[in-house]
Every structure is written in structure tokens, then in C-alpha cells.
Amino acid sequence: MEEEWEPPVPAGYNDANRAFIQAFMARGTLTFPEGQKLVAAILSATEGETVDPQSITQDTFAGFVRTAREAVEPLDYDIRSSRDQLRNGERIWAFINAHSDPATQMATTRSPEEVAYIKRLMDLLFDEYNTVRMEVMAVDEGQALKASRPSKRRESQHVNGEDEEGQPSTTASDRGLKHSEVLSLLSSLVAEGWLEKSRAGFYSLSPRALIEMWSWLVATYNDDSPSARDWQRIKFCESCKEIVTYGQRCSERDCTVRLHDICEDRYWRTRRGEKKCPKCETEWTGNHFVGERAITSRQAYQRGRGGRANGNGSGRRSDLEEAVAAQQEAAADDDDEDMAEA
Amino acid sequence: MPPTQRQRRQAAESDEDEDVHQRLDSPADDGNSEVDHMHGVERGETSQLIKKLVRYALACEYSRTPIRRDGIKERVLGIHGREFKKVFAGAQKQLRATFGMEMVELPTKDRSLLTVEQKRKATKSQSQKEPTSNSYMLVSVLPEHLRVSDIIAPSKVQSADGEAAYIGLYTMLIAIITLSGGELSDPRLRRYLTRLNAAENMPSSNPNNENAPSEKTELVLQRMTKQGYLVRVADNKNAGDDDAITWHVGPRGKVEVDNEAIAAVVREVYGGGRPNEDLERKLQASLKVKERKPPRSAAADRAPATIQEDEEEEDAEGNDEPEPGPSTRRGRRG
Numbered sequence: 001m002e003e004e005w006e007p008p009v010p011a012g013y014n015d016a017n018r019a020f021i022q023a024f025m026a027r028g029t030l031t032f033p034e035g036q037k038l039v040a041a042i043l044s045a046t047e048g049e050t051v052d053p054q055s056i057t058q059d060t061f062a063g064f065v066r067t068a069r070e071a072v073e074p075l076d077y078d079i080r081s082s083r084d085q086l087r088n089g090e091r092i093w094a095f096i097n098a099h100s101d102p103a104t105q106m107a108t109t110r111s112p113e114e115v116a117y118i119k120r121l122m123d124l125l126f127d128e129y130n131t132v133r134m135e136v137m138a139v140d141e142g143q144a145l146k147a148s149r150p151s152k153r154r155e156s157q158h159v160n161g162e163d164e165e166g167q168p169s170t171t172a173s174d175r176g177l178k179h180s181e182v183l184s185l186l187s188s189l190v191a192e193g194w195l196e197k198s199r200a201g202f203y204s205l206s207p208r209a210l211i212e213m214w215s216w217l218v219a220t221y222n223d224d225s226p227s228a229r230d231w232q233r234i235k236f237c238e239s240c241k242e243i244v245t246y247g248q249r250c251s252e253r254d255c256t257v258r259l260h261d262i263c264e265d266r267y268w269r270t271r272r273g274e275k276k277c278p279k280c281e282t283e284w285t286g287n288h289f290v291g292e293r294a295i296t297s298r299q300a301y302q303r304g305r306g307g308r309a310n311g312n313g314s315g316r317r318s319d320l321e322e323a324v325a326a327q328q329e330a331a332a333d334d335d336d337e338d339m340a341e342a
Numbered sequence: 343m344p345p346t347q348r349q350r351r352q353a354a355e356s357d358e359d360e361d362v363h364q365r366l367d368s369p370a371d372d373g374n375s376e377v378d379h380m381h382g383v384e385r386g387e388t389s390q391l392i393k394k395l396v397r398y399a400l401a402c403e404y405s406r407t408p409i410r411r412d413g414i415k416e417r418v419l420g421i422h423g424r425e426f427k428k429v430f431a432g433a434q435k436q437l438r439a440t441f442g443m444e445m446v447e448l449p450t451k452d453r454s455l456l457t458v459e460q461k462r463k464a465t466k467s468q469s470q471k472e473p474t475s476n477s478y479m480l481v482s483v484l485p486e487h488l489r490v491s492d493i494i495a496p497s498k499v500q501s502a503d504g505e506a507a508y509i510g511l512y513t514m515l516i517a518i519i520t521l522s523g524g525e526l527s528d529p530r531l532r533r534y535l536t537r538l539n540a541a542e543n544m545p546s547s548n549p550n551n552e553n554a555p556s557e558k559t560e561l562v563l564q565r566m567t568k569q570g571y572l573v574r575v576a577d578n579k580n581a582g583d584d585d586a587i588t589w590h591v592g593p594r595g596k597v598e599v600d601n602e603a604i605a606a607v608v609r610e611v612y613g614g615g616r617p618n619e620d621l622e623r624k625l626q627a628s629l630k631v632k633e634r635k636p637p638r639s640a641a642a643d644r645a646p647a648t649i650q651e652d653e654e655e656e657d658a659e660g661n662d663e664p665e666p667g668p669s670t671r672r673g674r675r676g
Binding site for chain 2: 005006007009013015016018019021022023025026027028037038041042045046071072074075076109180183184187188190191192193
């Protein structure tokens with residue numbers, strides 16, 4: 001009886017599909033152009049004549065993705081896609097583990113100290129530098145270095161106090177990482193496609209990491225208890241309903257409406273061009289930001305950079321005080337920032 | 343390791359798994375009762391164990407950790423330790439059907455690598471069975487034409503560039519060791535490393551990291567050893583002798599860089615991009631590989647790009663040493 005058991009695979013499943021899955025797993029993510037190249041290479045190999053990547057249509061690629069997804073779903077893997085919040089919203093497909101948290105994903109080849117650091121980094125991104133006032137959800141190098149060692153002060157002050165599921169927690173035995181080790185780790189997380197480093201030197205989660213971890217992020221950083229405030233750490237785009245770590249916010253500080261830059265045009269069109277917050281009706285300014293621009297658009301930041309940036313944002317003096325305060329809270333000391341700049 | 347956590351989580355999510363049970367069950371559901379009376383284990387349970395083992399195997403491979411029988415028992419089977427055979431067979435089927443991969447047993451330690459002392463012990467405790475390593479690794483079972491570099495690229499663990507460089511280096515070292523008769527003294531390994539311009543440093547696992555683009559050769563060799571690509575044997579009998587340390591090919595190295603792959607490296611380096619009968623003859627003598635129309639071969643599929651880099655360096659380094667060519671090496675060390 002056991003001999004007869006055959007694993008379920010989609011109808012018509014063949015070696016081309018298997019090659020697609022192997023290739024996808026090695027790469028982690030695919031964009032459509034990458035997918036075209038890959039599918040063309042597979043078809044060239046199976047059909048014995050060269051297939052032009054340009055001839056691979058969205059439909060063909062989608063077919064490969066659908067079949068692969070169907071094949072791996074019973075094993076708790078999944079393929080999901082999302083639009084990049086930057087880069088014109090290019091769609092990205094990611095091969096993911098459906099049971100995912102930083103420890104199972106980013107950390108599989110990492111040491112316990114590195115795993116613990118990654119957890120601290122997540123806390124920085126989504127807790128410490130993600131406040132009602134400043135939703136930065138990004139850190140510069142100096143800030144990332146500050147979390148090198150576990151701090152007693154904010155020991156696992158989790159929103160939900162969620163059980164850590166055996167993850168090496170910040171115990172006394174964790175002596176943290178050296179600064180050089182943090183820099184290597186950050187760089188390798190960028191190379192592996194979990195983090196992105198912006199031109200201004202800020203690290204934030206990549207689209208791949210967001211696709212893979214959004215449910216973990218919501219479970220860890222949002223408070224779903226009845227007494228919870230409206231404002232939650234992880235918020236979603238009013239238009240596309242996907243997570244926002246880089247976008248715009250309502251200028252009313254306590255309003256929770258957020259919008260991706262890449263969704264903006266389409267969204268206002270559906271509102272017949274009326275640029276008002278759909279919830280509190282405040283005028284939508286388009287210059288209140290989520291993401292690193294929450295810092296970089298501030299005058300104090302720009303002035304700190306030797307007036308490198310001028311122009312837009314001029315004449316908003318009233319913000320200065322707030323900006324300085326916020327920067328002390330968020331950006332910490334200048335030396336570190338200069339390092340990040342270099 | 344991730345699997346423990348996955349395991350726990352899966353254990354806690356039996357509700358959600360319900361429909362997976364059914365899906366996995368249905369093909370075999372030929373009217374038999376739900377319970378396998380032999381072991382009293384529900385079929386759905388077996389499917390869950392198979393799924394866990396598949397996931398465990400993939401996670402191990404990701405970090406180049408051998409899939410050990412003990413590990414499977416501890417992290418996958420738990421109280422169902424007696425189901426090993428059934429679950430393992432099911433996982434193999436699933437891996438082949440879905441991913442085009444399978445687990446192959448790693449070779450046992452070479453008897454020739456044992457010290458005299460160890461050999462004596464081994465003989466004493468001699469058992470009737472063939473020795474087994476009880477460790478496995480995942481390999482692709484896709485047909486060769488689908489294992490080319492533009493399909494299966496170096497994996498993005500740490501960084502694709504670092505991975506490519508690493509694969510290139512261990513492939514080259516394994517080729518050299520194998521063609522030297524399966525054993526290389528430490529000084530000779532060092533000489534080859536010098537010719538590869540890798541005596542002191544090698545590319546790190548993430549060469550794009552401006553803070554650490556390279557890594558000490560010693561550390562990389564340690565990683566290759568730990569991951570089973572190389573074996574370093576120190577014979578303390580003749581301590582102080584230069585030849586005391588020898589390098590061999592490790593279990594993972596033997597499986598991943600097989601003779602076909604080594605032949606592909608040699609063809610790239612010495613084949614000159616055209617059919618070369620003389621070379622093929624030597625390759626057959628040394629490696630017993632299938633004859634093949636030379637130029638491009640897919641055998642070194644995991645990172646041909648890097649291998650090319652290495653060659654260029656090798657070619658450029660001039661010929662102060664006899665070429666590490668195929669058959670010439672073999673008889674020399676014995």
C-alpha cells in the first residue's frame with residue numbers, strides 16, 4: 001500500500017517545472033524580466049532550440065509560477081508576489097516559506113548571535129524608529145550599530161509579548177556582535193536580498209522580506225487587543241492594501257491613512273482627483289512621509305548635510321522644532337550618520 | 343536550526359493542516375481503513391512526517407549541513423522513530439516528484455584515512471553489515487540539459503557572487519586532489535593555492551561587502567572541511583614532518599563534485615574549447631568518465647563562470663610546476 005503512494009503533483013507536471021522550482025529557490029525572487037530569461041533558458045534546453053526571452057509572455061511566466069505554487073503549497077511553501085514600493089512598483093515574485101519568521105528565513109545560515117541581532121534590528125525598524133511621530137522604518141548604519149549588543153533597557157518589550165518559540169533570545173550569554181560583524185552581516189543581508197540600502201544610507205526591509213514576513217510583522221508589532229489604539233506599527237496602503245514602509249501619510253498625526261507613492265495616481269483618480277484624506281478629510285499634502293523621507297525631508301536633516309538639499313520643503317519653519325526633536329529621537333548622533341554617508 | 347521551530351509550529355497548527363492531510367491522503371485512498379494496523383500510525387500522520395522530512399532536508403541543504411539519520415529521528419520523527427523507513431521513502435518520492443531532487447547517502451570515511459590505531463579498532467568491532475554513514479545530502483536528479491548555469495544559478499545564500507567563487511574554489515581544489523591520486527600533501531596544496539592567487543586570501547561569502555570582500559584562506563579551508571568538501575588528515579606519528587598533513591576529498595565533495603564534474607573542469611582548462619582526443623583519453627584513464635564532445639559541458643553546472651576565472655589565473659601563472667593535468671598525476675603519488 002505504501003509503495004503505491006504517489007506524492008500529489010499538478011497535472012502535466014514535468015522536468016521543466018522542476019527546473020523552474022530549483023532555479024526559483026536558488027534565486028529567492030524573480031522579476032518578470034528575470035522570469036522571462038529563466039523560462040526561455042528552460043524552454044531552450046527542453047526544446048533544443050534557442051528561445052528568445054522577449055518571446056516569453058506574462059501568461060507563460062504566470063503559468064510556470066502557478067504550477068510551481070500548486071506543487072509546493074502542500075509542503076508549506078508558497079510563491080507570492082508584491083509590487084516594489086520603489087522602482088516604479090515593479091512586481092516581484094518570491095519563493096517563501098509559509099511558516100516564516102526572521103529565525104527561519106534570514107537566519108538559517110547564521111549564528112545564534114546573528115539571529116539575536118536580526119531580531120534587535122527588526123525591533124529598531126518597526127518599534128524604536130517607527131513611532132506615531134516618525135514612521136521611519138529604516139535605520140542608518142550608526143543606528144544599526146547601536147543595536148550591536150543586547151541592551152537591558154528594552155529587553156524584548158514586545159507589543160504582544162509574543163512567545164519567542166525557542167528563538168535564541170537576548171539572554172545574558174549573548175554578548176552581541178562586534179561593529180565589524182554587524183557591518184558584514186548587514187552587507188550580506190543586502191546581498192542575499194533581505195535588506196535594502198538606500199542612496200541616503202538607510203537600511204530597510206526588501207520587498208522579498210516584506211512578502212515573506214508580513215504576517216509575522218503584524219503578529220509581532222501590531223496590537224490586536226480591543227483596548228489597542230487606532231495607530232498600529234504595521235499599516236497598509238489605502239489603495240492596494242499591502243504593507244507600507246515607504247510612502248505617504250495623512251498630515252493629521254493621529255490619522256492612520258497611508259498610501260504608496262506608486263499607488264497615488266491611481267488612487268486619486270478613483271477619488272476624482274480630490275486630494276483629501278478619505279478618513280479625516282484633511283487636505284493630502286503628499287509631503288508627509290513614511291520611510292526614510294520622514295527624516296530626509298526634514299529641514300534639520302538637510303541643513304545637517306551642509307545644505308545639500310534645497311528647494312522643496314522650504315519655508316516650513318514651523319516644523320523645525322519638531323524636526324530637531326524627532327531627529328534626536330530617531331537619528332541620534334551625527335558621527336554615525338556621517339559614516340553612513342561615506 | 344529552523345526545523346525545530348517549524349516543527350513546533352506545525353504541531354500547533356493541526357487544524358490548518360487538516361486539508362493538507364486529505365490532499366496527501368487521497369491518491370492512496372484505495373478503500374483501506376484510515377489506520378495502518380501494522381504500526382497504528384494514521385496515514386495522515388505519515389503524510390505530515392513526510393512533509394516535515396522534505397522541509398528538513400531542504401533546510402539542511404540550504405546550510406550545507408548533512409541530513410543525518412539522528413537528526414531526522416530527533417527533529418522529524420520524534421515519537422514515531424520506528425517509521426523511519428516508510429517516511430524516508432515517502433520523502434524521497436516527494437522530493438523527486440516535486441523538486442527533481444533526491445537524498446543520496448554520503449560515502450563513509452575512507453578506510454585509508456584512518457590511522458593505524460583507528461583501523462585496529464575498526465577491525466575489532468567489525469560488524470557484518472556494510473558500513474553506512476547514515477548521512478545524506480540533496481542532489482538534483484534533473485536531466486543534464488536542464489542543469490546548466492543559466493537555469494540553475496549559484497544560490498543566493500549570503501550572496502550569489504560569494505557562492506559562485508566558493509563553488510569555483512572547492513571544485514578546483516577537489517579536481518586537483520582527485521587527479522593527484524586522491525591525496526595531496528599540505529605543502530603541495532599550498533603551492534597550488536599560490537598559483538591560484540589564493541595562498542593568503544579567498545573571496546568572502548559576500549565579495550560585495552566593502553568591509554570584508556575577502557577572507558583568510560585558512561578560514562575558507564576550514565569551512566570547506568566543516569561542510570565535507572575536504573578532509574584534512576594530520577598523522578601525528580611523524581609529527582614535525584612536512585608531509586604530516588594531507589588533504590583528501592570529503593564526503594560531500596565526492597557526491598557534489600563527481601568525476602564528471604572534474605572532467606568538465608579539466609576540459610575547460612585544457613580543452614582549448616575544441617575536441618581534444620588526447621585529453622579525452624587521459625580523462626578516461628584517470629576518471630573513467632564517459633567520452634563526450636568536449637567544448638561546453640554542463641557537469642560543473644553549479645558555477646562554470648567562476649571556474650573559468652580560476653582557470654585564467656592558472657593559465658596566467660605560467661608553468662613552473664608540471665601541469666596538474668589529468669592522467670599525469672595519477673601514478674605519481676601512490
